Amino acid sequence: DSGVTQTPKHLITATGQRVTLRCSPRSGDLSVYWYQQSLDQGLQFLIHYYNGEERAKGNILERFSAQQFPDLHSELNLSSLELGDSALYFCASSVEAGGPSGELFFGEGSRLTVL
Amino acid sequence: AQKITQTQPGMFVQEKEAVTLDCTYDTSDPSYGLFWYKQPSSGEMIFLIYQGSYDQQNATEGRYSLNFQKARKSANLVISASQLGDSAMYFCAMREPYTGNQFYFGTGTSLTVIP
Numbered sequence: 001d002s003g004v005t006q007t008p009k010h011l012i013t014a015t016g017q018r019v020t021l022r023c024s025p026r027s028g029d030l031s032v033y034w035y036q037q038s039l040d041q042g043l044q045f046l047i048h049y050y051n052g053e054e055r056a057k058g059n060i061l062e063r064f065s066a067q068q069f070p071d072l073h074s075e076l077n078l079s080s081l082e083l084g085d086s087a088l089y090f091c092a093s094s095v096e097a098g099g100p101s102g103e104l105f106f107g108e109g110s111r112l113t114v115l
Numbered sequence: 116a117q118k119i120t121q122t123q124p125g126m127f128v129q130e131k132e133a134v135t136l137d138c139t140y141d142t143s144d145p146s147y148g149l150f151w152y153k154q155p156s157s158g159e160m161i162f163l164i165y166q167g168s169y170d171q172q173n174a175t176e177g178r179y180s181l182n183f184q185k186a187r188k189s190a191n192l193v194i195s196a197s198q199l200g201d202s203a204m205y206f207c208a209m210r211e212p213y214t215g216n217q218f219y220f221g222t223g224t225s226l227t228v229i230p
Binding site: 048103106 | 165210215221222
């Protein structure tokens with residue numbers, strides 16, 4: 001158990017719909033990262049939040065948005081869903097010690113299927 | 116240029132044998148961290164091992180060791196005495212302060228352990 005909690009674990013929805021994925025980081029971790037992993041693909045970085053503020057953006061579509069709340073949990077909102085959005089979405093948290101150490105702790109992922 | 120390169124899409128190893136998974140990286144930052152993650156078929160991402168750029172010795176964690184060759188910019192993962200449970204995808208990653216301590220992941224290597 002990494003200590004990172006993601007909900008829901010599985011989600012099936014239709015094209016054009018909107019979903020929200022939720023993440024609670026490990027206790028004490030201020031950073032939350034979101035990644036997308038499509039079938040048999042590597043990890044695509046979406047966005048990084050630190051203590052409520054956006055730190056970096058990756059290849060995140062305009063239809064996607066995220067935020068980190070004062071209690072440090074984060075939500076990833078996916079709207080106008082398309083078939084190609086079907087993927088495993090990971091949340092990860094990390095201690096930001098000011099240097100390159102500190103691994104990412106991943107949640108179990110939210111598997112989204114768009115029909 | 117790719118920050119992390121994993122050139123072996125798939126590898127096979129006999130049970131109880133050792134296997135090396137290749138990883139090369141690209142950075143101009145003198146300070147960086149290197150990580151390996153395992154992703155079994157169940158989907159979760161499991162942290163295996165970390166190597167800091169200033170660490171003098173190669174990192175080891177049980178049957179995992181990281182063959183760190185700084186001049187060649189390589190960080191190969193060595194798994195000794197392979198077990199059937201080692202069959203999984205393996206991802207190499209780097210974290211560099213120069214780009215805000217962001218993580219960069221390789222495309223992964225699929226390892227299959229043959230009984």
